[in-house]
Amino acid sequence: MKGRVFIIGLGLIGGSLALCVKNQHKDAVIIGFDVNREQARLAKMLTIIDDIAETIESGAEHADLVLIATPVKETERILQLLAKTKLQPHVIISDAGSTKEQIVNQSNLLKERGIAFIGGHPMAGSHKSGVTAAKSILFENAFYILTPEEHIHEQQLLQLQDWLAGTKAKFLIMTPEEHDYLTGVISHFPHIVAASLVHQAERKSETQKLVPRLAAGGFRDVTRIASSSPEMWRDILLHNKAVLLHLFTDWQHEMKRIENMLQSENGEEILAYFAQAKQFRDELPKKQRGAIPAFYDLFVDVPDYPGVISEISGILAHEEISITNIRILETREEIYGVLVISFQTDEDRERANTCIHLNTSYETSI
Incomplete structure (x- = not known):
């Protein structure tokens, strides 16, 4: 055109x-x-x-x-x-x-x-x-x-x-109304939850000094979306106020439901709760992109010696595989360290996984 x-x-x-x-x-x-x-x-x-x-x-x-x-x-x-x-x-x-x-x-x-x-x-x-x-x-x-x-x-x-x-x-x-409701459920509200978890951890870190160190692994990944632009999320929340206030009520009922299970020590109900959540989550499309940008991470167990990061990045550069981020986790037990490498697409991650296996003896996981 x-x-x-x-x-x-x-x-x-x-x-x-x-x-x-x-x-x-x-x-x-x-x-x-x-x-x-x-x-x-x-x-x-x-x-x-x-x-x-x-x-x-x-x-x-x-x-x-x-x-x-x-x-x-x-x-x-x-x-x-x-x-x-x-x-x-x-x-x-x-x-x-x-x-x-x-x-x-x-x-x-x-x-x-x-x-x-x-x-x-x-x-x-x-x-x-x-x-x-x-x-x-x-x-x-x-x-x-x-x-x-x-x-x-x-x-x-x-x-x-x-x-x-x-x-x-x-x-x-x-319709615009349908859009705002759907994105409220699967994007806007999860960002609020992630930010609230970070705030809770920050408050606890004032008396529990190990919180930041232990939060460097899985907690950091779970709350990753809390690193999005504060200005952008201020505006989104104010624009989608009605939907989010409705979801707050739903969330409070959900938390009360779990609280009641724990108060009554109903093990079977707690098990069923997590099992149902696992089943629904596991059935979500794996290759399809949704409202929240996916994070295509590859975890590489590496020994603790100088040059290991440049070794891995050099292998990926030789294959012309672009990296969006790379960092080290030190919280897993029984291994020296874990490189967390982020990619733009799932295809890039799969290619990286293959070439690391072909060129090194390092264990990887997704």
Whole structure:
């Protein structure tokens, strides 16, 4: 497709969307804008975008597609600005935010002008941030939710999907309300739980000095999502307030249920509780990407001698396998140490596992 695509927000998501559109639509011109001028400069230098817009208004004025990849509160402000901007009558505007109902409501000002806004949410992310972390494969096989209102024509929805075909994502169509409820259950609320567990551990560490050391292993992995952007999660919680307050009530009932089992020392009921949870969790799709970005970790048992990290990283570099993170665990018993290596995809992890087995005698686990 030919045309001008304007991307507002040139971080990981915006930069990756730009790459996907550029790869699929060779004749499209990609214009970018970011309040951080350095991010915009880097995006152009890396040829992620073709040119930089000085303002949102100037970038949007001649665009055929506008993609907003900013925090949700900022997206609201941008929609208000676009509603006052001279736009092409056929332009399609979409966003990439984690909440939809409030944003779609904010787009009513565009609807009054006959401008098409289709809410979007690509369910993908990475350990890294910023435009330098952008990847054209970031959304591959991930769910990409679109939340068109009833006035949106099917042709407009198909046109947006065509523009976004380079993501190689799985498009799901639902209402903004359904989106916010589902993401509340399987993404927003788990982030709150993870953060609360970290707060509890921090409080206990004031009197139990071993807490931070022992939390370096499994606890750190369980609460990994608590390391996400505080500003982003503040905005998400405020946007999805009604759903999350409802889930808080459900969670309190769930905790009370477990408390009652423990108070009565009902071993059979406790066993059944964990067995049911295990069964449901084990039946969840293993290869399918969901709302929370997956962590593709490989655990390598290594001896304690200088150069072991460079040995492993050298093997992976020789095979051109990209690593997103590498760290050492020291809390497992009966072994010297464990390297935890994180990868972008499950395929990279499988390749790494194979080549480490072929080139070393180290034990690995997933």
